[in-house]
Amino acid sequence: MEDYLVKALSGIIGEENVKTDIIDRYCYSMDASIYKSIPDVVVFPQSTEHVSEIMKFANAKEIPVTPRGAGTGLCGGAVPIEGGIVVDLTRMNRILEIDLDNFCVKVEPGVVQNQLNQMLNRYGFFFPPTPGSKKMCTIGGMISTNAGGMTAIKYGVTRNFVLGLKVVLASGEVLSLGGKTLKRSLGLDLIQLFAGTEGTLGIITEALLRIKPLPEETAVIVAPFQDINDATKAVNTVLSHTIPTAIEMLDSGSIKAVNTYMPELNLPEVDAILYFEVGGTYEEVRKQTDLIVETCKTHKSRNIQWTSDPSERQMLWQGREAAGGAIMTLDKRLVRVYEAEDVCVPISKIPEMVKKFQEISKKYGIPVCLYGHAGDGNIHSGILIDVRNQEEWQKLKNLTREVYETAMFLGGNISAEHGIGVLRADWMDRIQGLGLNYIKRIKKVFDPKGILNPGKLGI
Ligand SMILES: Cc1cc2nc3c(=O)[nH]c(=O)nc-3n(C[C@H](O)[C@H](O)[C@H](O)COP(=O)(O)OP(=O)(O)OC[C@H]3O[C@@H](n4cnc5c(N)ncnc54)[C@H](O)[C@@H]3O)c2cc1C
Incomplete structure (x- = not known):
């Protein structure tokens, strides 16, 4: 010094x-x-x-x-x-x-x-x-x-x-x-x-x-989908009529991680779960909630839950909020590393990006859970590796390159909000x-x- x-x-x-x-x-x-x-x-x-x-x-x-x-x-x-x-x-x-x-x-x-x-x-x-x-x-x-x-x-x-x-x-x-x-x-x-x-x-x-x-009033709607393509179609239809405060998503890997970490939540083990939040006057919120519930039903979502009660809202949000932490506890031998964690694609390309990300994860044998902001195409990933193993770092580098190239090929970018x-x-x-x-x-x-x-x- x-x-x-x-x-x-x-x-x-x-x-x-x-x-x-x-x-x-x-x-x-x-x-x-x-x-x-x-x-x-x-x-x-x-x-x-x-x-x-x-x-x-x-x-x-x-x-x-x-x-x-x-x-x-x-x-x-x-x-x-x-x-x-x-x-x-x-x-x-x-x-x-x-x-x-x-x-x-x-x-x-x-x-x-x-x-x-x-x-x-x-x-x-x-x-x-x-x-x-x-x-x-x-x-x-x-x-x-x-x-x-x-x-x-x-x-x-x-x-x-x-x-x-x-x-x-x-x-x-x-x-x-x-x-x-x-x-x-x-x-x-x-x-x-x-x-x-x-x-x-x-x-x-x-x-x-x-x-x-x-906002005077706020409501949360949680909609499970057997097929992520239907979830994306629901997002698209909702956005054609109204702009919710938030549209969040968990993929099948994140759902499993949350259920392992907080079994009491017992989330349905489906392809994707969407979380919507709407806010405004009482009238607006009722109208938006009806619209979103009906839209999700039309796109084959079943067992939809919704509420405007503040403590119930918090309970419904728990699944999405726990995702980032839950992923870290999935396998005690592995560590979550922030790489390829913030890609963004046009909304219509979300299913393609998610499927491709899951395929790349399988190809390299690196567990990946996906979640994020479905309303703007921003997909976060929780990637787990054995940080003591140099080969895993090399695989992670290749995985990241393929994920970025996929996002760019789909008309997206490599970071929506975390930066360079x-x-x-x-x-x-x-x-x-x-x-x-x-x-x-x-x-x-x-x-x-x-x-x-x-x-x-x-x-
Ligand atoms: C659990 C978790 C969840 C997160 N979720 C999100 C999310 O949902 N959305 C999101 O966008 N990000 C998220 N982030 C990323 C991060 O929190 C954000 O980027 C945040 O804005 C960083 O704020 P900070 O004060 O910690 O900045 P720092 O990490 O301290 O700095 C970030 C950058 O800003 C620069 N900087 C800081 N202060 C100044 C200043 N006064 N003037 C000039 N430059 C400055 C630093 O040099 C650095 O380049 C998350 C991070 C974690 C750990």
Whole structure:
């Protein structure tokens, strides 16, 4: 550890906000992905000025800087691949303003999604983007990965909710972007450029976000299907008439995993189960529920359950919510690794993608359970391997390649909401083509020395 580094950073934000102990640094060497790399130092700024001074110093000395929220990212985005400084933003966690007259809220980047919603719910409002990690993930991380989640089908993804940003650039300059107006036609939109670029162009230190009124009523409908083709047809028919808040899916593997983990749920062992959530006025919810139940029946679903009772709703959701964790417990010798875990295809191609994924899994002898957001074609996978066996890693690499190629062949893409990070960086030239040259040039404009989150996004 270079002494001057610690001294300089302590001078900027105080010794108590600089961690150099190996145990502390080790804890910051990973996120929820398979990657690991130990930073030289971890710092905890508490203001935009702190972040700006840190960046000025790092830029002058050409030290890599990796911004970090809660570290729940699944593709190594917050892993400091080239060492250097990790900037932990979780102590910048204040809700700065709740403006109900203009339906927006101003927050610091370390605010956790669920905490924001607990506060907003008191006023009858909410912030819709809802990743499965909502109890931990931060607003800064969500904007930087353009996080999605279950409600994206109705409300959109995180970038659709960003009205304004404060961003510290590699040089330490501070950009203030956007404002409270809902419409803007002012040429190139830098807010949208920062949303989804995983901390490679700047560090977000403040965000102005749109919020929505809570629905008066909510209902959940759970529909089992013997054939996933029928499930997809049901999704398509429903979407031709109405947009539910969520349309989620479990495949046969995920259903088995949930039943093994929580036998009391006793889910029907079918090809696919769909979970719908609808929200609105009492009238709207009744109408939407009837429509969805009738549509699912028409498409051969049997034993459909539905309810608007809050505790029964929670019980019905349990199957879908348990899936991610249940998969991890399927075989104690195997570990769940996040690879090929976030493909997206046009909705009509879901059955083909699922069948192909299952075939590829059989071909390589690697167990895979599928679940995800059927309303927007986003399929998550739970892949289990013996991590001590090098051959399994090679098989996983081949499986991933085939899955990505299938998704692209079907007109889809390799990540709907988790991002690129390190995990998919090698795929950037294939997915961006000539565009990657321009992306690299944009990176150079914002960060000429390449110090911001190096090793990510293939730039
Ligand atoms: C159990 C589980 C379920 C999940 N479910 C979903 C889901 O349903 N939908 C979904 O989209 N994702 C999901 N994720 C992935 C992850 O939670 C999201 O990507 C989330 O947005 C990451 O937030 P974070 O605060 O943990 O960010 P981190 O992991 O800390 O960082 C993510 C990226 O953002 C950058 N970053 C963080 N803060 C800033 C900042 N202030 N300025 C600039 N860059 C920054 C980091 O450098 C990194 O590149 C899930 C993850 C887990 C573990």
